C-alpha cells in the first residue's frame with residue numbers, strides 16, 4: 001500500500017533527503033537525460049530546504065520513498081525561471097511554481113501523479129495572492145536518438161488535469177547522459193487557473 005504525504009517547513013527539511021536519489025534515477029531517463037550525481041544535487045537541495053513557502057509530496061512504499069513532487073511560490077524561484085513571466089508582464093506573485101514530479105517507474109499508473117497534483121494545488125490555493133499553478137517541461141525534438149520507441153508524452157496527462165501549454169519558456173542547463181558538459185535545454189511552461 002502506497003501512502004502519499006505532504007510536508008512543509010521544518011518537516012520538509014527533515015524529509016527531503018530521498019529527493020536527490022529520486023531525481024537522479026528518474027531524470028536520467030527520457031526525456032530529461034540528466035546525468036546527476038549526489039554532488040551536483042547539493043546546491044539544489046540546500047536551496048530548496050531553505051525556501052519560504054515550499055512544499056513536497058512524498059510517496060512511500062512502507063518506509064521507502066518511491067516518488068516526490070515539489071512546489072514553491074514563484075517569487076522564491078531563480079531569476080531565469082521568473083524572467084519569462086516578467087518579460088510577459090506577469091507578476092510572479094500570482095503564481096505557484098511546481099517543480100519536479102519524480103516517481104519510480106514500477107509505481108506509475110496508480111494515481112500517485114494525480115495525488116501529487118492535488119496536494120500541490122491545495123498548497124498553492126492557500127498561498128496569499130496566488131491564482132495560478134505553473135510548471136515547465138523539457139522540449140525534445142520528435143526525432144532524437146535517445147527517445148524510447150514506447151515513450152508516451154505527458155501532455156494528455158497534464159491536459160486532463162486542466163493544465164494548458166503557454167508561449168512562455170525558460171532555459172536550464174544540465175549535464176546529460178549524452179554530453180560531456182552542461183548543455184542548455186528549453187522548457188515550456190504550462191498553467192492552470194486555480
Ligand SMILES: CC(C)(COP(=O)(O)OP(=O)(O)OC[C@H]1O[C@@H](n2cnc3c(N)ncnc32)[C@H](O)[C@@H]1OP(=O)(O)O)[C@@H](O)C(=O)NCCC(=O)NCCS
Pocket residue numbers: 026027031099100101102103104107108109110111112113114115137154156157158160
Ligand atoms: C509524472 C509522473 C509522476 C506521473 O505519475 P503516475 O503516478 O504514473 O500518474 P498517474 O497514475 O496519477 O496518472 C497516470 C494515469 O494513470 C491513471 N490511473 C491508473 N490507476 C489509477 C488509480 N488507481 N487512481 C487514479 N488514477 C489512476 C490516471 O488516471 C492517469 O490516466 P489519465 O491521465 O488518462 O487520467 C510519472 O510519470 C513520472 O515520474 N515521470 C517521469 C518524470 C517526469 O517526466 N516528470 C514530469 C516533469 S517534472
